[in-house]
Amino acid sequence: MKQRLALRSLAAGVFCLPLLAASAHAADPIKIGFIDPLSGPFATTGENGLAEFKFAAERLVNEKGGVLGGRNFEIVPFDNQVSPKETLIKLQAAIDEGVRFVVQGNSSGVANALTDAVKKHNERNPDKRVIYLNYSAVDPALTNENCNFWHFRLDANADIKMDALTDVMAKNKAITKVYIVGQDYSFGKAVADGAVRDLAKKRPEIEIVGNELHPIGKVKDFTPYARKIIASGANAVITGNWGSDMVGLGKAIIDAGYKGPIYTYYAASNGITKTFGADGKNVIRVVSEGQGNPPPSKSGAEYITAFKAKNPNNDVVQPRVANTIQLLKSAIEKAGTTEAVAVAKAMEGLEIDGVLGGKVKMRADDHQAIQDIHIQVHTDEGITFPLDNSAYGLLVENTVTNAGADSLTTCKMERPAN
Amino acid sequence: MELIAITLFDGLVMGLLLFMLSSGLTLIFSMMGVLNFAHASFYMLGAYFGFQISQSIGFWPALVIAPIIVGIAGALVERYGLRRVHKYGHVPELIFTFGLALVIEEFVNFVWGRDQKPFQEPDSLHFALFHLHGYAFPAYKVFMIFVAVGIFLVLLTILTRTRIGLVIQAALSHPETVQNLGHNVPLVFMGVFGVGTALAGLAGVIAGPALGTFPGMAFLLGSIVFVTIVVGGLGSLWGALIASLLIGWLQTFAASYNLRFADILTALGFTRPLRIADSVFRDLWTLTLPQIGPILPYFVMVLVLAIRPQGLFGKREL
Amino acid sequence: MTIAPTSDRQPQDTLTGSQWRAALPWLIAFALLLALPFVFRSSSAITVMNQMAITVIFALSYNMLLGQGGMLSFGHAVYMGLGGFFAVHVMNTLLVPLPLLPLFGGLFGLIFAIIVGAFSTRRAGTVFAMISLGVGELVAASSIIIVSFFGGEAGVKGDRTEAPAFLGINFASQTQVYYLIAAWMFLSALAMYLFTRTPAGRMANAVRDNEERAEFLGYSQRTVRFMSFCAAGFFAGIAGALIAINFEILTEENLNLTSSGVILLVTFLGGVGFFIGPIVGAVAFTLLQSVLSLQTDLWQLYVGLLFLLAVMFFPGGLTGVLAMHGPAWRHGKLGLLTVPYLKLTAVVVTGILAAACFLEILFHVRHASVGENTMRLFKLTIDTHAVWPWLATGGVALICLALANRLAPDVKAAWDAANLPAKGSARR
Incomplete structure (x- = not known):
């Protein structure tokens, strides 16, 4: 610790530091380590997530007098550059700085590395145990075969989202031919496998006219994929693509003359909504938790309004961030301590009111949050809270309440005795 | 059959876009020996400048102004950066362009942020020009073809029909002799670098609306451009054109046809393991052509270099 | 294209012939490696040192290609990554004691280097460089596709504590891992240094400097390159x-083109002309990456600018700068440089800090939430919406730039004076 401080002050002499204000509070703040990309190509989601976390901690905890008799939440950012290796280095740095709660979300590859590292760290250093709150990585394995006691997932996993999506698709009689396309990695494969499995169960007469993977972040022009989708006669497309792969694919499909729905996981905000603009209207659909339009409740609307007032260039795109803070606050209050085992046990089975509507319950078996999942459409009609400062936003079309509450898990969790 | 015709068209668009980048790079590379890793970064700069200018005064002025700005920036980089490093040798030059690529990307992030930019085609070209068997052909893509072909013709004319073109051609193969004949080779270098980067900038303005404007766009095209000039052969405009088209078509066809490796393996007499999930070769059996399409050009490059190190149309070795 | 001829002056040993002087740096290094964990005891500091040691081996191995063999590679991370993936699989068999694991990694790197080297080392220069780029891209892409060996984007995990115990050590603590890595780094560095003294290492230099002459002397340039290439793959x-041991996970990032590019920068930053260059580069770069990225989101911009400026003003890298002062040192005139250097350094450092502060303020204004008008710089709280911080930082940066321009001729004059042999001293 001392050496690290020495290193820091050494660096302070050499480099300019926007250091986190380390002014002494009466009660020590509870440090929450935010380990996500803050530089490099994926920093835009990281920066937005950081803004959401800072706002949630301020509004949901600190402004309400903190927890455990006035202790505040402090979000400490660490830039992992979406690199598993850098993540593990930053985890050590965070722990040395007194962080005992880690939040991370971008990339399931990083999440897999982090959950494993946290588990090993806790085994080897029982005096410095850490809880990992995963707010976005949706690889089903994290709450199935790779689950562990220290990992909690606040987002619905890919299988649960697909379950909700296929519930809605099964009721839409206009859909007869479905084309599945995704990035060639575990998440893309999980989406494809889930779609094939669930559609066969719920509407066996739906024909899967295409099911393919493309290399992640390597395709320059998506036109050939769009041509194949047109050629197949598909009237619904499912994709788990994100970032520029999502924009490229979506634009190519629309440009090629496709008019049906494109069901996606991540086609909103960070410039994506604005880029799709009028072209994507009533075509792009997003499966996600948390409702913005129509406003879920008075308090939810106030939350979004206050966030926008403070962060005009960001959006509340990950309502689960607010739920993460809310859940952690409730668990710490219930446990009466910040000790990791007690907080983790308090979190199991805990139910809170979602900040943007609905209930969120942390399932004890696999540490997967169960919540409402919405199918939302990209449009400019009936939008109270648009995204990207454009006219467009997401409007809830269908809702599956407590999605995946009955979903099975292969998780066999080992719980520590004390 | 229709799909083949359409894929030919789509591949042509992609190939010509690559050509706009590789034509400048091949001239720079063969004259100065610089592996300019920042070439695609100038393409990105073009897209962002184009986006910014089109926000205020429209797409068409942006199409002219943005490449000029990028070209001037390129010429300045050559004059005050590369020329200084040139005397230290090729590796420092290369490191310089490496660092430059990093700085340009961070500059773009700093100025425009890291999110996707809503750079749209001009409304006058935002429609389907014609339909063929239900496939729409965006007018913008046809426009891209015309621009690229225009560039090729202009470059070819300059290189073969003008005096400066002859000097450049001579400097490609015998730079010392040209210098000894009294030509200002450093000035020619600066000019070629400026024009090359301006072409990359133009490609950026054109590709921005079609392929997306985001911080990773330079990295996406960066190394593939090297592949085109190496495969095509150094200093050969025709080589760059043909290699670009080849790679454009290779990628487009690979993405269009879901050839499965399981079929090939079966045809070769292998039998599919019953418990595929446990097999060490499971990935081979489930592989399809689109999965490996984007890496095929690298395979071609390694093959070409192993067999014919001067590239398909190159006159001298790398 | 050819690689710039670099100075071939190795540390003194041929000068003095004294065994003791040759061994001294190694003894100091050994003592330093032993002592470091007592100075930096926090686990994150040890993690950074482990990362540093691994980068040192990798950079030294890269310099066997670039500095000693004249081969510019864009895909050297492939051999590190493949060795690492193989090692983590071996680790998971639970058969091999951890300290022997690096041998397996090295062997696998060597095997793959033999395969690729068989066709890529036929030529040096751009052909070699582009083949290495192509192979790098192909292997990186395969690592995502071939899930059974590479584990997809999640990578392959292991647990080092489950390997058979070695002398009763289970390597659960970071410090134990540090000593294991440090020992391997020391051995590898020594082996690579000795390689440069063997005839094969000497011939690599000869081929780098003049292929044709080496060939006329009867050495096949191709064989010489091939041997260097294989040795580099092994290390x-x-x-x-060691990555497998330290991080207990191997992912695509350990063998992709970015890693290959970074190691080129690291080696260059340290200086390719000297054996110690890559070591200096690896230490400096790891510090930059790990420490600077904790302090500012703009660190990549600073790193990029650092490389641009380094290559423009110090093309020999950090060790190159030091080596430039050899003649002045021998003439005993280093003192002449002290005052001009101190002046220039003070001005340049102030200027860079002011410019960086300017950028940080600008970044803060653009990214901070509404109402968050203050930031902390050097323990000062600054109102970023006031005018004075902009004027002050921008002004100081500009003044320093102008001053540096004014000081440059003085430094040049002092430099020339210091490099003039003193009266009465032996003429060259």
């Missing part, structure tokens, strides 16, 4: 196995 594999 890269060792670095990979």
Whole structure:
């Protein structure tokens, strides 16, 4: 610790530091380590997530007098550059700085590395145990075969989202031919496998006219994929693509003359909504938790309004961030301590009111949050809270309440005795 | 059959876009020996400048102004950066362009942020020009073809029909002799670098609306451009054109046809393991052509270099 | 294209012939490696040192290609990554004691280097460089596709504590791992240094400097390059196995083109002309990456600018700068440079800090939430919406730039004076 401080002050002499204000509070703040990309190509989601976390901690905890008799939440950012290796280095740095709660979300590859590292760290250093709150990585394995006691997932996993999506698709009689396309990695494969499995169960007469993977972040022009989708006669497309792969694919499909729905996981905000603009209207659909339009409740609307007032260039795109803070606050209050085992046990089975509507319950078996999942459409009609400062936003079309509450898990969790 | 015709068209668009980048790079590379890793970064700069200018005064002025700005920036980089490093040798030059690529990307992030930019085609070209068997052909893509072909013709004319073109051609193969004949080779270098980067900038303005404007766009095209000039052969405009088209078509066809490796393996007499999930070769059996399409050009490059190190149309070795 | 001829002056040993003087740096290094964990005791500091040691091996192995063999590679991380993936699989068999694991990584790196080297080392220069780029891209892409060996984007995990115990040590603590990595780094560095003294290492230099002459002397340039290439692959594999031990996970990032590019920068930053260059580069770069990225989101911009400026003003890298002062040192005139250097350094450092502060303020204004008008710089709280911080930082940066321009001729004059042999001293 001392050496690290020495290193820091050494660096302070050499480099300019926007250091986190380390002014002494009466009660020590509870440090929450935010380990996500803050530089490099994926920093835009990281920066937005950081803004959401800072706002949630301020509004949901600190402004309400903190927890455990006035202790505040402090979000400490660490830039992992979406690199598993850098993540593990930053985890050590965070722990040395007194962080005992880690939040991370971008990339399931990083999440897999982090959950494993946290588990090993806790085994080897029982005096410095850490809880990992995963707010976005949706690889089903994290709450199935790779689950562990220290990992909690606040987002619905890919299988649960697909379950909700296929519930809605099964009721839409206009859909007869479905084309599945995704990035060639575990998440893309999980989406494809889930779609094939669930559609066969719920509407066996739906024909899967295409099911393919493309290399992640390597395709320059998506036109050939769009041509194949047109050629197949598909009237619904499912994709788990994100970032520029999502924009490229979506634009190519629309440009090629496709008019049906494109069901996606991540086609909103960070410039994506604005880029799709009028072209994507009533075509792009997003499966996600948390409702913005129509406003879920008075308090939810106030939350979004206050966030926008403070962060005009960001959006509340990950309502689960607010739920993460809310859940952690409730668990710490219930446990009466910040000790990791007690907080983790308090979190199991805990139910809170979602900040943007609905209930969120942390399932004890696999540490997967169960919540409402919405199918939302990209449009400019009936939008109270648009995204990207454009006219467009997401409007809830269908809702599956407590999605995946009955979903099975292969998780066999080992719980520590004390 | 229709799909083949359409894929030919789509591949042509992609190939010509690559050509706009590789034509400048091949001239720079063969004259100065610089592996300019920042070439695609100038393409990105073009897209962002184009986006910014089109926000205020429209797409068409942006199409002219943005490449000029990028070209001037390129010429300045050559004059005050590369020329200084040139005397230290090729590796420092290369490191310089490496660092430059990093700085340009961070500059773009700093100025425009890291999110996707809503750079749209001009409304006058935002429609389907014609339909063929239900496939729409965006007018913008046809426009891209015309621009690229225009560039090729202009470059070819300059290189073969003008005096400066002859000097450049001579400097490609015998730079010392040209210098000894009294030509200002450093000035020619600066000019070629400026024009090359301006072409990359133009490609950026054109590709921005079609392929997306985001911080990773330079990295996406960066190394593939090297592949085109190496495969095509150094200093050969025709080589760059043909290699670009080849790679454009290779990628487009690979993405269009879901050839499965399981079929090939079966045809070769292998039998599919019953418990595929446990097999060490499971990935081979489930592989399809689109999965490996984007890496095929690298395979071609390694093959070409192993067999014919001067590239398909190159006159001298790398 | 050819690689710039670099100075071939190795540390003194041929000068003095004294065994003791040759061994001294190694003894100091050994003592330093032993002592470091007592100075930096926090686990994150040890993690950074482990990362540093691995980068040192990797950079030294890279310099066998670039500095000693004149081969510019864009895909050297492939051998490190493949060695690492193989090592983590070996680790998971639970058969091999951890300290022997690097041998397996090295062996696998060597095997792959033999395969690729068989066709890529036929030529040096751009052909070699582009083949290495192509192979790098192909292997990186395969690592995502071939899930059974590479584990997809999640990578392959292991648990080092489950390997058979070695002398009763289970390597659960970071410090134990540090000593294991440090020992391997020391051995590898020594082996690579000795390689430069062997006839094969000497011939690599000869081929780098003049292929044709080496060929006329009866050495096949291709064989010489091939041997350097294989040796470099072996040591890269060792670095990979140490990644497996330190991080207990191998992912695509350990073998992709970015890693290959970074190691080129690292080696260059340290200086390719000297054996110690890559070591200096690896230490400096790891510090930059790990420490600077904790302090500012703009660190990549600073790193990029650092490389641009370094290559423009110090093309020999950090060790090159030091070596430039050799003649002045021998003439005993280093003192002449002290005052001009101190002046220039003070001005340049102030200027860079002011410019960086300016950028940080600008970044803060653009990214901070509404109402968050203050930031902390050097323990000062600054109102970023006031005018004075902009004027002050921008002004100081500009003044320093102007001053540096004014000081440059003085430094040049002092430099020339210091490099003039003193009266009465032996003429060259």
